[in-house]
Amino acid sequence: MTKETYGLRDAADLIGIMPSTLAYIVSAGDVLPERGVPTWQQHDGNVWNDLTKFVFTAADIERYKTEMDRRTFAELKIAYADVYQADAGPEPRGLEFGPGWTQILREFCDHLRDFNDTGRTCRLRWGKEKFGALHLFCDYDDSIQRYVEHAKGIAYGRSLGTCQECAAPGRLRYGDMICLTLCDRHSHLAAPLDQEKDGKILDVSAWSRSQRRLPE
Numbered sequence: 001m002t003k004e005t006y007g008l009r010d011a012a013d014l015i016g017i018m019p020s021t022l023a024y025i026v027s028a029g030d031v032l033p034e035r036g037v038p039t040w041q042q043h044d045g046n047v048w049n050d051l052t053k054f055v056f057t058a059a060d061i062e063r064y065k066t067e068m069d070r071r072t073f074a075e076l077k078i079a080y081a082d083v084y085q086a087d088a089g090p091e092p093r094g095l096e097f098g099p100g101w102t103q104i105l106r107e108f109c110d111h112l113r114d115f116n117d118t119g120r121t122c123r124l125r126w127g128k129e130k131f132g133a134l135h136l137f138c139d140y141d142d143s144i145q146r147y148v149e150h151a152k153g154i155a156y157g158r159s160l161g162t163c164q165e166c167a168a169p170g171r172l173r174y175g176d177m178i179c180l181t182l183c184d185r186h187s188h189l190a191a192p193l194d195q196e197k198d199g200k201i202l203d204v205s206a207w208s209r210s211q212r213r214l215p216e
């Protein structure tokens, strides 16, 4: 009996994600299709994953669904339902950053819980990764603005030292196309690196301020 298999696009459909998201997860390297990752080598020696030849089994589909639960912070959203309130509106934002920052997010939510316990209201609405750093967006009482901003600053600082994929110690990888905070094992996700800036600029926002150029 032949086992049914799926190409990248069909597999992504079954998981309920974009093919590019599935390709990214495979390239992160921690959850691989059981039949392996087909690659091809360019004339310059670079090896690329050959997306056209990806093969996923039914078991793979289930494993990637579980992985998507991790990447969408499914457990955390339930555990912190008292302080996480999903963004609403015509174009709602989510928790748009890597699973390696789960613990940072948990501790941030614990802070919000502490604020709520004192009778103030504070809710996490959404968050994003930008230039390799974690930015969190909340609704809160004006009276606790200082404290919430302080907690956000802690999360921001910790994210710049934590691999956004696996939570191992990391640093900002300054790529030609993208800046991400990654450990050595995941640093390929930001490749090719900017040889001049990588390892020298470790916080793009701070560096931009020092250059008197604010990002955006």
Ligand SMILES: [Zn+2]
Residues within 6 Å of the ligand: 163, 164, 165, 166, 167, 168, 182, 183, 184, 185, 186
């Ligand atoms: Zn990592």
